[in-house]
Amino acid sequence: MELIGAGCGRTGTLSLKTALEILGMPCYHMVTIIQRGDVGFWHDAAEGKAVDFRSVLAGSAAVCDWPANFFYKQLMEAYPDAKVILTVRDPASWYDSVKETVWAICKAIEDAPAYVRWLDGFFPPGRKMGPMMNVVLWQGILKGDFEDQEAAQQRYLEWNEAVKQVRV
Structure with a gap:
């Protein structure tokens, strides 16, 4: 592993993945999770x-986007x-x-009828994606504040500031 992306999703992480891969660095990203069906691993981590x-990042030279960014400290270790x-990105735009x-x-x-949520279990990434994103993003990074725009932006x-302060 050569590069760990600690930035939140929707800050150019897919563009970063694309650029790194052009440079010959396979990059693990949320799209990788969906393609490979690795959501169970990240659910367990969450x-x-x-x-x-x-084990899950074998063959990758880089990693970015949710949920991996949530574990940047563990990945640094x-x-x-x-x-x-x-x-990063302007908070309002983000x-x-x-x-x-x-x-x-x-x-x-979440709001879909029960039979739709039941069907979700038959398709990757299946039922664990919502709970995993809840732990990592909605309750983790955003501490339950997403519906309050100002609080979520804060x-x-x-x-971002916490990432900047980490020293290993």
Whole structure:
């Protein structure tokens, strides 16, 4: 592992993934989780279970986006020689982007009739994606404040500042 992305999703992480891969650095991202069906691993990590990051990230030279960014400290311990990059975005623009994408998808699934949520279990990433994102993002990084735009933007800024303060 050469690079750990600690920036939140919707801050250019897919563009970062694309750029790194052009440079020959395979990058693990949320799309990787969906493609490979690794949500169970991240769900376990989000619940505090012992996980082996090296196993799920094998073959990757970089990692970014949710949920991996939530574990940047653990990843720094697992890969002490890796560089850490923090992608950022204007807080208001970031909030709007998350609300229109990730929040909308999570709410649609949560608010769907029971039979739709039941069907979700048959398709990757299945039922664990919502609970995992709840622990990592909605309750983790944002501390339950997403519906309060000002508070959510403040939590986002606090996350960024906390990443900047970490020294290994």
